Amino acid sequence: MNTNPKSFKREERYEWKAELRLVSSNALKYFVGVVKAGSMRRAAEELHVAASAISRLIHLLEEELGAELLERHRGQKGAKLTPEGEVVLKYAMALEAGLEAVRDDIQSLKAVRRGKVKLGISESFTRDFVPQFLQRFHAEYPGITFEVTVAGGNKLTEMVANQHIDVSLSYITPDTFNVSVVAQAMTTPCLLVARSHPFAQRDYVDISECAGEDIALPDASLTIRESYVRMFAKAKIRPRGLLVTNSFELMRASAGAGLAVAIVDRYFGDHQAPARMKYVPLRGQGLDRWPLNVSVHADRSLPSAAAIFVERLCAAVRAVAAVKR
Template identity: 35%
Template sequence: MREKRARVEKVTEIQRHREGREVGRPRKLRPSENHLYFDAVVRHGSIRRAADALHIASSALNRRILDLEHEVGTALFERLPRGMRLTTAGEILLGFVRKSMKELRRAELEIEQLRGEVRGVVRIAVAESVTPSFLPEAISSYQATHSGVGFHVEVDGPDALVDALSKDSVDLILTHEAPSMPSVTVLAEVRHELCALVAPDHPLARFERVALSDCVEYPLAIPDQSLAARALIELVAEETALTLRPALESDSIETLKSYARLGRAVCLSFRVGPDDESPGLVMIPLSDPPCSEASLYLAARRGRVLPVPAASFVEVLLPLFARHPSNARSVVA
């Protein structure tokens, strides 16, 4: 009896080893094989090419697709001389299959988080002003303890940032324009005033604060209409009856800064990091209230459960917001 039990336990141990089920060794979560095969045929466009990629016989793959069509109760593909084309029913099923595969991967990441193994990619869209130091420092600090997480960063204007967030193209945004859409929730806010950046020998460089009316006396290098700073500048100009005649407009803040370094131009940009993030320029806060009270917002889509890497990155960003030198109006939600 003992010998029989020992043989059974030995067989069970071998089976677990083969299947990767030993205690402490996690298995990769996988969708159903029929869904994987269906997705492969869609991606490769034919049974033969998909079978080659999957390293199985074409006849076996074709049987799997026929079984799936029988299960669904309708044809999923049109069989054409040069390949396979989805029917309307096939397109509907493809959307479900790919969404379920994505959700399964997300569940796998969350389970890894329970074991302290955060992996994946954080997708974040930001205003250009945070790219010189604020965002790179935050990412570097986070990856010091989460080496398995990568980042994909997009730089754009405020409308495009909110659009990307609403479509779930990104997990988070950092924007200077307060999101007004009900589908967006602000996670944190910190004051980031608008400043004039000038060369050290510029006549304005000796002042601690200047008004927009002081700046218009010199060539202006200002953000174009796609960036949030432009709306603030135009608001102040309208309130103070100033006429803006920019010498240079661009959606690239670095281009504007480089232009200001070369002469008597005044570049207008948000202050996000320390003064030394703009070498060769003196940073002077604007005294006009809309500019001096400007903010940076960290936001996510309302109601969305963030992927584990993005949620844990937020926990790193919040203290950085709280410690920012301009955090007099900081509101952390």
């Protein structure tokens, strides 16, 4: 076949250009191969392609670009680049690196299609936020399964530190050198009372007014217990702890039954109190905002499935926090 474009008829030129578009990627590959190997002969050996095929494609590439890429002198040993060849080499190397990055991304996407995420959460998130988030995530990544542990913040932080879970969602993460908070939302607690309670008719309640109330409190196994102690100390009150428990759900249910009032956060997410209960805003000295933290191990590279899960969870927490503000 005639490979000299100057001798082509018009119809032949159209065919040649169409062929050139098909082979240009191979031409760049062979061009880089020749430069790396130092000669067409050695490149042919390494690429397992005939030297004549390499030469032909590089000639076609030069014709397309309108410039010689390799110097060709009688008796010359090795491949020597022209200035134009230097430019093309930089482009070809960048293209090669880009393709490698694409391959890596594709492999990562394949890995994300399957896997298991080990999540630890505080009990408060079992009602609405986490089930709804898991449903949305499952719809996007149906091959990923979940293993969820419900525990207090101290226990969850320990599990993250020991790599027993991939990520935790809890209030007030204890300081630990190998656990990092990767997303945080600040929430303000409020009073949860039965609709029959006098406070249910109020626009807000000062925290000092809780001194005369039977109250449901978290026990010492929950990290947020310290926040209650600090809050009551600043407000200079000592409420009657009628019920002390490690279950926020029991605290809420006790308030709904009229047994006690409870200082809690609203359920994190799109949630309204049941008909028999009412959230009443709190005010006054000592009222703290509670940090809700997404935490992971500081030095661990998470599996692909867990990494994308953490990314989505952080975004969801920030989004809900923005609405609540």
